[in-house]
Amino acid sequence: MSAPFSPSEVWFLLSRIPAGCVVTYGQLADMTGAPGYARVVGNILKQLPAGSDLPWHRVINCKGRISFPEGSARYDSQKRRLELEGVMVVSGKINLKAHQWHGE
DNA sequence: ATCATGACGGCTG
């Protein structure tokens, strides 16, 4: 089976996330009306072209952590992008309560 | 058809 939503739906939601805010993979899945498909959202983000303008860095996991091994190039890249927007990553964690985006 | 592998999430000790 294929996902009950298309990549473009995820791309659209991504484009709506304001700078300085974050959302979880599960949230994006919920927003497309497909709870339980968090992993699929992750698969879609993985397919994003390298030079994409979409704010993929604003997507983190439900534990408030970046879903890349700490110290990896991708981890550092995402961390930098977030901090440039004022989203601090302390002890590898992000304060969801303070930055989580709940929709329009 | 089966198995391993993820940018995941939830429950448990």
Next chain:
DNA sequence: TCAGCCGCCATGA
């Protein structure tokens, strides 16, 4: 809080 473990869903070998 944290590490395990398990469940979930798509994808590729």
